[in-house]
Amino acid sequence: MLWGRRIRLWSRFAWVLVVLMGLSSASGASSDPPPVRAYLPVVGRAIPPSPPHAVAFGLDFVTSDDVLAGERRFAHAISTGAWLDRWPFYWARIEVAPGVFDWNRIDQAVIGDVAHGFSVNAILMIPPGFYLIGPCPLEPIEVIRVGRRPSAADLAKLPPGSDCTTPRDLEQPVFSDGTDWPGPGKSINPNNPWARFVYETVQRYKPGGVLAQQQGWPPGVGIRYWEMWNEPDLPFFWNGDVQHYARLLKVGYLATYQADPSAEVLFGGLSNVGAPGGRPTWLNDTLNLIAADPDPALRDAMRWYFTIHARHNYSWAWATWSFVNQDSALLASYGLFKPIWVNESGVPACDDYPGPPCNTNPAYHANLEEQAAFTIQNAVYAIYGGATAVFHFQFYDDCGDTAWGMYRNPASAPCHNQHPDPDTPRPLYNAYQVVTANFGDAEGLWWQRPGGTQEWIAFYRPSTRQRVLALWARYYQPETAQVPAVGPSALLVDQTGAAMTIYPVNGFYTLQLPAATNRLTGTNDGSAPIGGRPYLLIESDTQPPNVLVAPLPPTSPPEIILAWIGSDPGSGIDRYQIWVNLDGGPLFLWQETRAISAIFYGTPGHTYGFAIRPLDRAGNWAPVPTQPQVTTAVR
Template sequence: MIAFVLGFTGRAGASPAAITPLPPVEETDGRAGTCYAFYYDPPPIRPFIRMAYQAGSRWDRFDFIWPNLEPENDRWDEDVLRAYDDVINDLSARGIENVVGILLWTPDWAATSQLQGAEARSFDERPFGWYAPTVRNARLSQSTFAPSASSSPPQGLYLPWDHPDNHWGDFVYDVVSRYGDRVKYWEMWNEPEWTYFWTGTSTDYAQLLKVGYQASKAACPDCQVLFGGLHYWANPNFYRWVLGTLRNDPSAPANNYYFDVMSVHFYSSVSNTYDKINEIRDGMASLGIVDHPIWLTETGVPVWNDASVDPDPVKYDFAARQSEAAAYVIQSYANALASDVERYFFFRTHDADMGEYFGLIRNEHSLRPAYVAYQVATTYLISPTFVTRDLTGVHRQVTLWGTPRGKVSVLWNESPHTGVYTLPAAMPTARLVDRWGVTRTITPTTWLTGSHVSAAYTLTLPGATANLVSDPGHYFIGGDPLLLIESETNSAPPTSTVHPLPAMTTTLAFTVSWEGRDNESGILGYDVQWRDGAEGTWIDWYHITPHTAGWFVGKSRYTYDFRSRAIDRVGNREAWPHKPQARTTLDFTGTLYFSVTHFFADENR
């Protein structure tokens, strides 16, 4: 929320322990952001922008509040407009050039209902399984979950987007027109499943999204429109209802179903940043809506044991110790990468006047351990070629292959008991990094099986400590994570080729073989593709297979091209060759199919 002068609230406590940050993060892949980094303290200084940038954030996300911008129909507040200009320009000047603007809240003059505030819910009344940040009334020290007129659908919503009485369309068009040269990402409302934000139906929200998309694209064709960030827990089916409505709109397919990015929010429980995100992706696909990236536009966990801001701390469900919150940052970041999340926004940069303490930074500018953990994530978990995720008992491993640092394995323990984890070695040494960014070099244990030498790193993984008060056996954050980094001296990718084939093949089936070489870690596997003649589309045949030959069956009078690329054991991957590496023409008639079972019984095909 835009504020010209901020007065932070909160009780004074003991001075926090000093946290030393890592050096400023300069090399990033642009994936990471934070929310609400722009605050003054005091004007005209915005210290949290610099601190967010040094942590590795390259995005900010904040509200463009309709009642503040347009307090009366067609009367815009010039002071507020200029304040947003200043915020955007100050962010850009300090290196945060990417902004997600959240367009929300209905002004009284445009509201369709004047709802009276309902009685606020307390923590104890939060439904089981629900977790989201609470908006507290500081004077009353209680949560305020009540809907209001500002959460009602605006008048004229079902008119054409550019009709003068469609107030939402008019607002979106005017705001995007003014700021679209600097703000390229616009989120249509926030958490529309939750009546605190939206009291309309899912059909109403589908219309709000459609109108917002049309108005945004008219004002700025290259701007991107985000689905309002899902609260999820308030109604897990809401987004499906909205997408179902849009799917039935005959104009939707030609307009990308009226959104470019699915925006989601998950807090506290690390597993949700993988499991629930994939569930949402599957839900979209089940409705035929695919190829929309997913952004995690809010994630975080409140801390409960920070005596410097709360001298009488009391543990409560889904809140964490400061050390556990630091573990959450790395684990949720790794899970988000494994679930193919395109952007990650930590909520939030500093505590501000929230009723809970989410900040990487306290209001008086001191750092929490989560700040350093964020630096670790944005330093090492960048630009992977591909990502894998494995669960071995209670131990979790997310591996980023082919990063600028090498192969990065993120490891943690989901049980409360200390565990021992064995990781096969790709290189003769590795760097081990903890959540503080402290590194040390380790070597694997080796053993001989026949004539084969094996090597593995043996690691001790601390047990989880973040559990619920209401269910002490439920742990929602793993124990302290470790990063194991294996790097080659020269990270040049391996090379491979498909062996030549005869110009004419006269048998029903034939062998295609390939080979590769790597100068350091060795070959992990091969991707192999084929196509039907020079004009055909390349089709995947094998994916990271360790084998060097396959059995191919084609049909008569067809010409087949083949090509390969190799991946080494730290994830460096060869580029696909532009031209085929082997070609043959068949001179018999038959049916095109593949049979790898008869040749290798290879399941990786």
């Protein structure tokens, strides 16, 4: 009987939703945004915003054991607004002989980061030659020296069948008792070199660890983020198979957990390189192997052997959203809901030393203004997609293969030291400051593409009660954007950080969006890989939200199903009041709710009227209703 009642209620509710959705699509009088749409290269589909989350910002290589940052470099890094620093702990440099560890350079770099308020995203990678599963034509230290961004020539140095990355004895038990189960008082199996290296490293650098005690750091200060390799889907960094990587991830997690159960373990950040140079199914292949773990109880207790997923993207800004969205959906298909970090992203500069001339059409590059535009667009796509951390690769050019840096090298650098303006920021520095200043608590509101040629992505900032609308042209012609106002004025911010107050005319802001110019990276849909110069339109929402209530039939059973849809383009809906009257009398407040439906139980022989009053997140209430919006008689 109860089950049959539920079926009747749900069937009525489904009918109400169908009617409500039809009314919503037919309504054209509101100035609210049209239904949110994001267009994939081939297909368009509705894109809901990500759940609310705080966003962290990071840089790759503020300091490292390669280049120990001094006070000037740290001061520049602090001024960007970032607080995470990602750099590699090369095993081959640390364990100089079996069981002999040289921590000196790593200690210095970690101490520098901690002293300047940076948290370290430490990448554990590259075994010493005496621990390689082999065969390898190069010593691992030579692989390290090839460069941080591999080229086709780099990959060609690793012949088929070689393995210069996989440590031996990964299949050995993690612990000396012959099991993989962590537990109090257990010791690491010395016959598993990777397990021992990870454990010793985490023990040294964790909060309360060896270095923290030596330095007298307060509780909680130390390294919490441990990444198991860099770009394992790229043969240059991991030319072993996925089975060995899945085992490396598991062993690394278990050793980390034994040393510091509160640590976060990152899946090795995946590249944006497709086949044949990359292995685009790497995440799914690894998850398939973890799903088949012979000890599912251990797998589930240890959170599938990672707590954060990491992803990289370069040169095509929109692809950042695509990768984050695809990876999030793939994780969810396994029942996994994990934070996603974009812990490498950027585009190298041309027409600025040490980059190539732009007129030589260097693939995947951008001029300085385009590089700055990418910085904002990449972050907007990442954050709207749900990324909880966004990093720029890299902070200085250092000894990379081209002009990656937010800063140019100083004249004293060991390489790339001939710039006429040494130790100065590129324009992307200001763009990155715009991002860190405006998106740390930004929550996705909606995404539109007016005419398919403009990008509008809106966020709400709870801390300031403001809407931040990022917008730019998607193609190679200028655009005129007409944005409905949600307040009496707005702050217009460009990618340099320059800001001016503007005012709506007849309820709209009119903005000129410059055309996109970059053509050095191919896209699937003909849009520019980096849109035109982006702007942020920042407003305080002063307008009340709207609501559309589904109609009720003239007569109803005692169980009256109410349904409605609220809309607020400026800050989003916070909650609703439901008002009721009896037999034409005055409306009274029945309840407040964040739901978009309710069931009211009436008495036969009476007529009931209902009105919905929405409140937006900026604190704007719709007027107190004086008349019902829908009415029905209970038979």
